[in-house]
Amino acid sequence: MNTPPARPDGDAPILEVRHVTRRFGRFVALNDVSVAFRRRRLTAIIGPNGAGKSTFFNVVSGAFPPSEGAILFEGRDITGLAPHGFARLGIAKSFQITNVFKQLSARENVRVAAQMRRTRFQLWRPRAAYPELLEQADALLERVGLADVRDKPASDLAHGQQRALEIAMALAPDPTLLLMDEPTAGMSPQETGVMMGLIERLAEERTVILVEHKMKLVMGLCERLIVLHHGEFLAEGTPDEIRAHDEVRRVYLGTA
Numbered sequence: 001m002n003t004p005p006a007r008p009d010g011d012a013p014i015l016e017v018r019h020v021t022r023r024f025g026r027f028v029a030l031n032d033v034s035v036a037f038r039r040r041r042l043t044a045i046i047g048p049n050g051a052g053k054s055t056f057f058n059v060v061s062g063a064f065p066p067s068e069g070a071i072l073f074e075g076r077d078i079t080g081l082a083p084h085g086f087a088r089l090g091i092a093k094s095f096q097i098t099n100v101f102k103q104l105s106a107r108e109n110v111r112v113a114a115q116m117r118r119t120r121f122q123l124w125r126p127r128a129a130y131p132e133l134l135e136q137a138d139a140l141l142e143r144v145g146l147a148d149v150r151d152k153p154a155s156d157l158a159h160g161q162q163r164a165l166e167i168a169m170a171l172a173p174d175p176t177l178l179l180m181d182e183p184t185a186g187m188s189p190q191e192t193g194v195m196m197g198l199i200e201r202l203a204e205e206r207t208v209i210l211v212e213h214k215m216k217l218v219m220g221l222c223e224r225l226i227v228l229h230h231g232e233f234l235a236e237g238t239p240d241e242i243r244a245h246d247e248v249r250r251v252y253l254g255t256a
């Protein structure tokens, strides 16, 4: 069992995971994990295969509830809330490009995502909101570096661009907290560099938590890292602290 980290500066965490356990049948994928995330920080959850990273991502993004324990967002207990409830509170997840409508242009994809956040009343009069929605879509595409390809069908975009498009869609509701699952998976080194630059910029304006298998990748990017191993909390710290952590080196790098 680990206890949530102390808060010497009194900065209330935006997200708290308290003693969370997640079972699949008799298998324990997450075991009594407690961590707290501070605002406007970029934190990575890392760990070797089967560490429980995806399970953690799913639990904190509301895809499924923990078997035990609690999730608190801005001090409010949101354990067991439906996924759309998480979204309404300002928690967005970016996890796959299957959300992208391949036949629509990049711009239309983001416009639809921006429109989805509106109330049902506003959805009934899309025409009136259309120019404003397109303006928002253009600003988001600019933000993720896709302004030049905004009129191309999503199917014509490179893998890295499709992933960036999916992030623009996740950003449409202007979330407070952005959760990303392996944002550079399947990318070329060049695409990875572009994506890392984008993540760094996004983290300047909101809280970003990313789940990542490749430890080296996040070392130069994140201020804090949380290490899971066999579904348990193993360590938390700055990149330097994690690099020097004997147990992490042993289980993760195999070099201690």
Ligand SMILES: Nc1ncnc2c1ncn2[C@@H]1O[C@H](COP(=O)(O)OP(=O)(O)OP(=O)(O)O)[C@@H](O)[C@H]1O
Pocket (backbone or CB within 6 Å): 024, 027, 028, 029, 047, 048, 049, 050, 051, 052, 053, 054, 055, 056, 213
């Ligand atoms: N729906 C499920 N049913 C049964 N077991 C599951 C389920 N989801 C995950 N697991 C098991 O839980 C453990 C943790 O899986 P998880 O996908 O969370 O790890 P991970 O750290 O994301 O791994 P990887 O880096 O390989 O994706 C694994 O042993 C996995 O087989």
